[in-house]
Amino acid sequence: MSKVYVFTDFGGPETQALIDRPAPQPGPGELAVRVRAAGVNPVDYKIRAGRYRRDQPLPAPMGQEVSGVVTALGEGVESFAVGDEILGPVVPDYGAFAEDTLVRATDAVAKPDEIAFADAATIPVAGATAYDATHQIELEPGQQLLILGAGGGVGLMAAQIGKVHQFTVIGIASQAKREIVQATGATFIPSGANVADQVRQIAPEGVDLILDLVGGDALRQVAGLVTDPARIISAADPDTVTELGGSPLKRTTEALEKITGVIEYNLVDPNVSALYPLEDAGEAIAAVESGHATGKIVIQPHNA
Template sequence: MKALEYSEFGGNDRFRIAQREDPHAGPDVLVVRVVAAGLNPVDYKVREGYLRGILDAQLPAVPGWDVAGIVEQTGLDTPEFAVGDAVLAYARADVVQHGSLAELMPVPVRTAARKPEGVSFTDAAALPLAGLTALQVLERAGVHAGQTVLIHGASGGVGSFGVQLARLRGARVVGTASEGSHDYLRSLGAEPVVYGDGLVPAARALAPQGFDVIVDFAGGSSLDNTPELLADGGVVVSIADPRARTEFGGHYVWVRPDADQLAELAALVETGELRVEIAGTYPLDDAATAYAELEKGHTRGKIVVTV
């Protein structure tokens, strides 16, 4: 099969298109013919070697955990699915080796959900990691109706889902983003503010009593102003800054595969209650270019590679 792989840690120039042996189906593993693969920043952070000590990689490795495709082979104990089923998955394995940037991918059955007929493969591939991250963060924070929530990085791949899911829970959402993304955030139901200088007075003007929940999807200096913005008894959650837990007594979340939650998200996409923003699509042969675009850090929505 054809795949995008890297044989040593480093920059984008380590990528190459290669021929690899087809994967096999383990007892609780599906082999999925990939139709589309969603890209995430964690993919290139693993390739750069930044996550050694947290995630093991067996080289040469194929990146990608987000996948949408057709079941080509079932394992010995995978009664949930049959050959020909359309599925999507956040197919994170314990070792980074067989990713979704390939014609075929081994997918642990516990990570897979059925793709609704009304959801395109492109949208399905963009959903797993980012959608599950947003959902699990909001659940950890206990976001509910009547709360006012501040989301840092609200226009990104995860933030876009976070805004919508918080609104579906009945919360009022204020989102930080560059000014060029403000109309986009309004279309998702958020009240936008510019990050950086002037954030505190602008945010406090919208929520004079402070925010019940502060969600950090951006990292960096996003949490620096938390003491000035958090309401008494408020909750802080981050996917990028451990200070959410160590300094502010909140939560630091690393997304987990969850097939039931993924099915829930896919159903919301099918009904139109959850919108998937696609920043661009690339063929597999141009996957390195797709990652280079993602690495610029200014993507609104998700980048997908079609296979």
């Protein structure tokens, strides 16, 4: 048997449980993967709360992104071998917070030796999202990128990608994240009531792009700072950004391989801030569900 962290009903954290299941067997085109690390994302608790994928069978395994070692190949897989180290998004319904899971071979990327398993597990969702968010609207070197939610999993990586491209990055986060945001090379602005005034002082002409990772009123507070509302992208709140004249983030398939290369060459640090054993997956999810996580929270199965 193999352990997996699930929710048994749509609702709050009380529906979460660690259970045993037979180790998943790969179907055609799939890899069986011994999980070494799994990244925690806001979408994990949003799915549990019933905001997406309400039609999935219960109990539902939790988690979307993993790194690990291939243990078996499904029919037709030629691009990987047993023993290969990979990273990728899991096949829906198999979960990442697990000892064993499945990843489609076409979704997987070989894990470079230079990237530790814990860092690798943050790339398929958070890293790839940060990549897409900084490429959907291209800026020129020196132009200003304002990131709302700069101290979280996506935000810290997006800020570093922005610096690689020589954008002038302004990061909004809570006071406790000042140092970690500044370490990306971004100018730090503390979140709070007068955040827009503070940004205006350093960008009186307006910023060239807003990347929103928070949504709601926090997005409305800063939306007027951009030179053109069409230059607002949100990964957090598609309805509000559309209402404001901007665009929801569009994900691409090439992002995963590209950001893996960027991290391999040490240009971006995923900033893993805490590691939890699989038995404490509930605490790891709660840390992200607080809405104020720093960098990436990662779960490492007991057997890793």
